[in-house]
Amino acid sequence: MARPRRFPAGLELPPFKSGPMGRPILAAAAPSLATLALDQGNGIAAQPVVVVGDRVRVGSLVARSEGDFGVDVHATVAGTVRSLEVRPVPGAAATSPCLVIENDWTDDREDASTPLDWQATTPADLLARIRSAGIAGLGGAAFATHAKLEAARDAKVSHLVLNGAECEPWICCDDALMRERAADVVLGARVMQRVVDAERVTIAIEDDKPEAITAVEAALAATDHHGLALAVVPAVFPAGAERQLLASVTGIEVPGDAWPPAVGLLCQNVGTAAAVARVVTSGEPLTRRIVTVTGSAIAAPANVEARLGTPIADLIEACGGYRGEPLRLIAGGSMTGRALPSDDAPVTQALNCVVVATAADLAVHGSEMPCIRCGDCASVCPAGLLPQSLLRAVASADAQGLVRLGLADCIECGCCDYVCPSRIPLTARFVAARRERRLRLDQERRAARARERYAGHERRLAAGAEAERREFEEARRRARGDGQS
Amino acid sequence: MTRRFATSGAPHVIAGYSVPRVMYAVLFALLPLVVVQVVLYGPGVLLQLAVAGPVALACEALALALRGRDSRPFLRDGSVLVTAALLAVAIPPLLPWWITGLGTAVAVLLGKHAYGGLGYNPFNPAMVGYAVLLVSFPVAMTRWPLPLDAGGSPWDAYTGATALDALRTGLGQRYTMEEIFRGDAFGSLGGAGAQWTGLAALAGGLYLLARRVVRWHIPAGVLAGIAVPAVVMHALDPGAHASAIFHLFSGATFLCAFFIATDPVSAATSHRGRLIYGAGIGTVTWTIRTWGGYPDGVAFAVLLMNLAAPLIDRYTVPRIHGRE
Numbered sequence: 001m002a003r004p005r006r007f008p009a010g011l012e013l014p015p016f017k018s019g020p021m022g023r024p025i026l027a028a029a030a031p032s033l034a035t036l037a038l039d040q041g042n043g044i045a046a047q048p049v050v051v052v053g054d055r056v057r058v059g060s061l062v063a064r065s066e067g068d069f070g071v072d073v074h075a076t077v078a079g080t081v082r083s084l085e086v087r088p089v090p091g092a093a094a095t096s097p098c099l100v101i102e103n104d105w106t107d108d109r110e111d112a113s114t115p116l117d118w119q120a121t122t123p124a125d126l127l128a129r130i131r132s133a134g135i136a137g138l139g140g141a142a143f144a145t146h147a148k149l150e151a152a153r154d155a156k157v158s159h160l161v162l163n164g165a166e167c168e169p170w171i172c173c174d175d176a177l178m179r180e181r182a183a184d185v186v187l188g189a190r191v192m193q194r195v196v197d198a199e200r201v202t203i204a205i206e207d208d209k210p211e212a213i214t215a216v217e218a219a220l221a222a223t224d225h226h227g228l229a230l231a232v233v234p235a236v237f238p239a240g241a242e243r244q245l246l247a248s249v250t251g252i253e254v255p256g257d258a259w260p261p262a263v264g265l266l267c268q269n270v271g272t273a274a275a276v277a278r279v280v281t282s283g284e285p286l287t288r289r290i291v292t293v294t295g296s297a298i299a300a301p302a303n304v305e306a307r308l309g310t311p312i313a314d315l316i317e318a319c320g321g322y323r324g325e326p327l328r329l330i331a332g333g334s335m336t337g338r339a340l341p342s343d344d345a346p347v348t349q350a351l352n353c354v355v356v357a358t359a360a361d362l363a364v365h366g367s368e369m370p371c372i373r374c375g376d377c378a379s380v381c382p383a384g385l386l387p388q389s390l391l392r393a394v395a396s397a398d399a400q401g402l403v404r405l406g407l408a409d410c411i412e413c414g415c416c417d418y419v420c421p422s423r424i425p426l427t428a429r430f431v432a433a434r435r436e437r438r439l440r441l442d443q444e445r446r447a448a449r450a451r452e453r454y455a456g457h458e459r460r461l462a463a464g465a466e467a468e469r470r471e472f473e474e475a476r477r478r479a480r481g482d483g484q485s
Numbered sequence: 486m487t488r489r490f491a492t493s494g495a496p497h498v499i500a501g502y503s504v505p506r507v508m509y510a511v512l513f514a515l516l517p518l519v520v521v522q523v524v525l526y527g528p529g530v531l532l533q534l535a536v537a538g539p540v541a542l543a544c545e546a547l548a549l550a551l552r553g554r555d556s557r558p559f560l561r562d563g564s565v566l567v568t569a570a571l572l573a574v575a576i577p578p579l580l581p582w583w584i585t586g587l588g589t590a591v592a593v594l595l596g597k598h599a600y601g602g603l604g605y606n607p608f609n610p611a612m613v614g615y616a617v618l619l620v621s622f623p624v625a626m627t628r629w630p631l632p633l634d635a636g637g638s639p640w641d642a643y644t645g646a647t648a649l650d651a652l653r654t655g656l657g658q659r660y661t662m663e664e665i666f667r668g669d670a671f672g673s674l675g676g677a678g679a680q681w682t683g684l685a686a687l688a689g690g691l692y693l694l695a696r697r698v699v700r701w702h703i704p705a706g707v708l709a710g711i712a713v714p715a716v717v718m719h720a721l722d723p724g725a726h727a728s729a730i731f732h733l734f735s736g737a738t739f740l741c742a743f744f745i746a747t748d749p750v751s752a753a754t755s756h757r758g759r760l761i762y763g764a765g766i767g768t769v770t771w772t773i774r775t776w777g778g779y780p781d782g783v784a785f786a787v788l789l790m791n792l793a794a795p796l797i798d799r800y801t802v803p804r805i806h807g808r809e
Contacts, residue, residue: 169498256808313488327490328492329490332495335497336496339490339492339497341489343488344487363500369503369504369603372603373604374749375700375754375755376502378756378803379756386803405802406805409808414495417499418496418500419500420502422503422604
């Protein structure tokens, strides 16, 4: 086992994972209406290839990805396309265009493509299969998996790290997956290793998941593993944040303005690896994922495997429904999750966890006091920032200071908020400042383009006027000439 | 049926620490010092606290009213009581009440609210008050009652020179170290009286460290900043320089290290910055004690380093993860 190094600081948080981990993964029933999000959160929506009224089967391609970072979308139920509408969804985009498919309960499947002899398939073909299976990162960011693999392949990365740290309170879908389907995780790791031609593969798991560690160890022992290893990392939030995990496992720090392939590394979630494994074993596209359904307002918390597009309300029903007084519906964990406005939002690739919280689970900011510069935030910041100085720079709109102090390096983990005695919503301020900065840069770019266009327009006008004048002179000369003749 | 929920930003859970928790922990940690002062010097310090506390609260309320702010959260946060308490334990127990009140008012109004109140003061408010009193009433401010261990009685009002004072005067009059240290003002560790208040402040400080209200960087810096030059100079010239132990257990060394220099608002920001900041306070304190015009230099050292804090911050931004 590799000895992990620690990234700076972080927090030891109560895990709240025993509820769902006491039960096996439940299979949720298929929904009567599947709402398929076309935008996985990066603003690039796949283009529908079906129209309302079309009949689709499970696994039919219903929307094709646009550009290099798009993700194909497949039907997860058999039935009829009912509508195309913008709906609130979990994940980075608050809303997304969605295809709504009404289940006819036949569960017809696309003619299953045959399982793949992956060791005999070229890496390029494997990559194409992964792309056409519509896999996005299942760790929560839902980044197009094929795009990440392709970049890693081009950059000739040497080390693939599988993220099974799962450090955030409440979330335990990866833990359940590793315990029950460790062989899938290992197979997916080997397929991805083949795609990117990495020398080493490390599966990283937090030390508070002994069953998952044992299961993955056993699965590793069962394969003739080529450079596959297990790393146990300390259970500290946010050990599973990409840059922090890579630093713990490899000792290499990824600069804030670069991504892992630039330094020879690739990080993939263990759930994504299992999805890749399913692509080669079944030949089918991604249609389901495991979601942790938990929180004090859930009667029987569990990890639920559900088809993409299933309303969250159905998952909650599968876990015994609500109990007590549900106050917040959080997509993700309590530290970085996003509060959803209603439970009709669908399961997407980004949805790893649903926390239905009562007042006891929450502690919200409330009365904010001025910063007393105690420095507790800097002591816990896993990116090595000085949040209190950053806050001053935000308040005084000090653009240079924001760059120097690393606004762009903030990973939005929420650790600073957690410890702040003045209860300042630091993360929200930083997120807002980043958005503002992005908007301003965008605006500046657009203004520059408009200026250029205007200058070109003026040039053309001037050139046109010049030509017109010359033509007029020419005509007059000719007319004069005519008169003379 | 669809169920609707209210939304709010992440994170959805915080530890629930608060400014009052920090401030009341500091007040609690001052208790041993207050008790020891009562034992050594009589109940004077209680009177000082009884004057400084209400005056501080009144000034805070007045300033907040003038600034048009809601005063309730700030009166409850305990920060102004910490300022008052620090001043009250730092001044001589028999200081006339109106001087104490004046110093407290200066600390709260000029030291704190003139700059924008909690979180915005560039100088340690208690030390602003202390420094103003020290330059305005130099005699009253250096007249400490004889402590119990120097033959004083808690119910008498005999005053005498403190150890640091006696050392300065003695050296100035060309007495030898041995002759000076035979005087009443000296205890076995440091100054009579001061050695016990120092130990009490150390106890309170360790409590603050254990509760993580205070981090080790500033106290370590202050103590090292006093001890290192003392060790070096004592080794070079023991006839002219007292030992590090004497410096640590005289004057307000431990009070400064754990309670005064650790005011986060006016200190440097990063851990490295705070070590440097603390070391600066310690060294300046030792320098003023050795060559300056005042017997103890804590207040001026703190104010000087408050001035230097932004500069220290400028050069001690920690390395961001992933950067060179």
